[in-house]
Amino acid sequence: MDTLTHEPLTSSPIEVFRRRGRFDPIDDRRVRAAVAAGAWVRIIPGVYARAEAWRALRPHEQHRVRVLEVTHRLETPALVSHHAAAAAWGIDTLGRWPERVDVRVPRASGGRSTGRIRRYPLGVDDVATAPFGRHRVTTPAQTALDLARALPFVRGVAALDQAIWTERPGGALTDLAEIEHLRAAQPSPRGDARASRVLAFASTGAANVRESQMRVLVVELGFGLPTVQERRVLRSGRVAFGDLYFPDADHWVEIDGRGKYLSPEYTGGRDAAQIVLDEKARENEIRRIVRGFSRLDALDAEHPRRVYDILTGDGLRSILPRP
Structure with a gap:
């Protein structure tokens, strides 16, 4: 237990x-x-x-x-x-x-x-x-x-990511070691192979289910496995975290949801115009220290072709043809 x-x-x-x-x-x-x-x-x-x-x-x-x-x-x-x-x-x-x-x-x-x-x-x-x-x-x-055993792969990844998310208020609910211990102690022919794949793919850094969904999608589209929440100190001295980052291509990806522009947790009392200006300044700083930069909407994860076109249009190469 x-x-x-x-x-x-x-x-x-x-x-x-x-x-x-x-x-x-x-x-x-x-x-x-x-x-x-x-x-x-x-x-x-x-x-x-x-x-x-x-x-x-x-x-x-x-x-x-x-x-x-x-x-x-x-x-x-x-x-x-x-x-x-x-x-x-x-x-x-x-x-x-x-x-x-x-x-x-x-x-x-x-x-x-x-x-x-x-x-x-x-x-x-x-x-x-x-x-x-x-x-x-x-x-x-x-x-x-x-x-992880019952759901399709991408949904299992999203749920498991949420359970092990280390930045959750109060800390992660559990960790991969505990889940793997239970999997070994409770062998099940039904769903066990899928659960093993989910455990291998899971990340402690995904802040929400859309980030998890996008991570699965970009791998399926042939862009390789990105790191999550890449940390960089910008020239201004502030710290930036990239939602997805492709080390081999030095390509940074931001995934925008409505919360970034609407939620009081993120807006900090700023109006919409100031939020956009601050985000643009941050993006400019990031672009100066990476080779490639892309911005996706969280709901783009439902549209593989759109994601493929945005990433390839921004210079990130895939080993697979356009879906």
Whole structure:
């Protein structure tokens, strides 16, 4: 079992209203009117939240609320796993989050999914777990391994990268050694080869799932394996980190998301014009110390040809033809 330095998130990030709750009695007609008007959203049957608060959450935070509400109703203790466990630990993933809550069950019980529960008959013995209210939840290492075995390669990489990300507030949730230890201790013919590939490709420096997705894509496009979060001291004295860097070509790649220009965490009170000017000055400094420079949008990872054209247009060479 992991030596845990984090705890799963067991409280809701927003206020929820339970129609059957003793402390929040809500009139059915009022609920229907509020949902129809778009003021409230239904999380699961009988549980609602204010729409503005719900939309402000990131997808994995929304799923955590759903997990908490579904497990609150379960009559018997469950082992929360896969996407549900990822949400409980704050591990983001690529793609749409499921509507059902994932749980591991004994192998002999089968994997039927009913109501709000999706069952994985992978067994519950010798699984690394942690307390989750009156339930249990797979640890970060176990969760990352389960997802690496179950998901397509790029999505498995993104989830595992998030679990081992060293710059996470409070530190990484787990590390590659712990995940590999669990993989060796829990051999599985199903998904093990994929999990081994994911472990070999994972990086501790990917700050978000789009960076992971782009790293997988540029390798698939024939540009070679980049380093992540390349550190350089610029001539002005400030430190810059490159999202992707190709050492052989001395080529620096920035991946821009909306957060760089909109999130208070990054804007620091600056207006849009000042952010653009500061970013341009930073880019000019970087260009002076590297041979090549490219700027990609995070959503470009969904468009391989666009990424190929941008990188080759900026002078980075691929060993593969244009897709």
